[in-house]
Amino acid sequence: MPGTPFSVVVEEGPDYLSMPKGMATYQAPLLPEPEELEDCAAGLDLLRRLHDVLAEHRVGQPADILDLGPLDTLDRQLVDQTLGEGEVSVIQQGVEDTRAQETRLAGVWRLHVPASDSGAGRELIEVAEIPSFVRDTAFLGTTETIGPVGDLPDGVMNAPALIAEIEAKVAEWRPGTPAHIINLTLLPMTEQDHAYLDERLGRGRATILSRGYGSCRIVAGGIRQVWWVQHFNSDDRLILSTLEVTDVPIAALAAQEDIDDSRDRLAEILEALG
Numbered sequence: 001m002p003g004t005p006f007s008v009v010v011e012e013g014p015d016y017l018s019m020p021k022g023m024a025t026y027q028a029p030l031l032p033e034p035e036e037l038e039d040c041a042a043g044l045d046l047l048r049r050l051h052d053v054l055a056e057h058r059v060g061q062p063a064d065i066l067d068l069g070p071l072d073t074l075d076r077q078l079v080d081q082t083l084g085e086g087e088v089s090v091i092q093q094g095v096e097d098t099r100a101q102e103t104r105l106a107g108v109w110r111l112h113v114p115a116s117d118s119g120a121g122r123e124l125i126e127v128a129e130i131p132s133f134v135r136d137t138a139f140l141g142t143t144e145t146i147g148p149v150g151d152l153p154d155g156v157m158n159a160p161a162l163i164a165e166i167e168a169k170v171a172e173w174r175p176g177t178p179a180h181i182i183n184l185t186l187l188p189m190t191e192q193d194h195a196y197l198d199e200r201l202g203r204g205r206a207t208i209l210s211r212g213y214g215s216c217r218i219v220a221g222g223i224r225q226v227w228w229v230q231h232f233n234s235d236d237r238l239i240l241s242t243l244e245v246t247d248v249p250i251a252a253l254a255a256q257e258d259i260d261d262s263r264d265r266l267a268e269i270l271e272a273l274g
Contacts, residue, residue, distance in 0.1 A: 029084050029104065031272055043075030044273065046125075047082060050108070051270060053127050054263035057107075059256045063128035082269055083108065083125075087210050088252070090130070092137055094205045100131040105262035107254035129253040130208075138206035138220040138248075144170055146200050146223060155192030162187075162243075163200055166226060169245040173225050179246035185239075201226060201243075208252045214239075218252050 037044065046066060053064045068076060086102035090109075100109045109131050115121040126132065146163050162182060169180045184194075202222025210216040215236070219228045227249050231240040 029082050029269065031082070031269065037078070037273060040075050040078045042071055043078035044270075046071065046075070046079060047266065047270060047273075050125060050127070051263060051266045054105075054108070054259060054266060057127050057259055059129045059254070059259065063126050063132040065127075066125040068123040068125060079125075082273075083110070089209050090134060091207045091209075092133055092205055093207070094137060094140060098131075098133050098137075100126070100133070102254075105265060106258035107262055127259070129255070129259075130248050134206050134208070134248060134252075139204050139224045142202075142204050142220075142222050142224050144224050153192055153196060155190050156196045157190055157193055158187060159189070159193040159196045159200070162197060166201070166223065166243065166245060170223060170225055173245055175247065177246075179244050179250065181245075182243045184241040184243060201228075203228075210252075216251060218249055 046068075050066060053066070057064055068079065071079065083103035083105060086104050086106065088102040090100040092098040097114055099112045102109050107127060107129060109126045109128065111122075111124040111126050111131060111133075113122040113124065144167075146167055152160065165182070173180075184197075189197075204220030204222055206220040208216075208218040214231065214233045216232070217228075217230045220226075221228060221243075225245050225247065227244045227246065229240075229242045229244055229249050229251060230238055233239050
């Protein structure tokens with residue numbers, strides 16, 4: 001099915017405003033004094049293992065996971081101080097309400113998996129372009145079709161055509177299919193169109209938030225492989241709103257060069273730690 005004049009197929013990622021985290025400036029951590037490291041051998045060992053993981057990791061391969069559970073308080077403090085907190089957070093709403101926070105090293109994520117009937121809570125480090133639970137759970141319980149349109153509310157004009165386009169692209173989607181992007185900012189949409197589209201597409205389980213120079217909000221839709229992507233400027237004004245049919249929008253993913261840069265930065269930190 002042909003797209004609207006404002007929808008595109010992206011072979012190598014969308015050619016529009018990049019994720020705000022790219023505009024943020026990396027800040028090296030404040031490191032402890034050498035004498036403070038004497039009781040942090042396990043924490044240092046974990047950071048060295050993390051560097052080895054970053055050196056070997058390639059985007060597209062399964063995530064690499066390190067467990068923080070065995071670390072005592074001092075070792076955990078060293079890891080916390082070294083990795084810090086980055087610009088991107090991920091929330092999975094559902095069975096476990098798993099949360100992930102990117103560290104100051106892009107592609108290195110801190111995961112909190114709360115306790116549940118299936119086991120105790122866990123604190124993990126995951127190296128990946130996006131935490132693996134995003135792909136695993138973002139669309140649990142969603143459908144591939146939106147269903148019959150029925151009677152349209154007054155003022156709805158272009159939303160039904162967009163829904164038909166989205167359903168067709170979802171039906172065509174397979175792993176590796178280029179992203180199909182509909183730029184809602186440029187389309188002639190009424191308020192009723194936006195409200196109707198929001199109601200019919202709904203929401204899935206995953207929300208990805210980036211803050212920095214402006215912000216980006218990425219929310220899984222209630223239809224499989226459909227994502228809402230919104231970019232805001234530093235005044236919190238919406239400047240770009242799109243719908244994307246893809247596994248995960250490229251704006252949320254760490255690139256291989258991000259992983260490599262994180263490897264080099266961690267090497268510098270480890271050298272400073274001695």
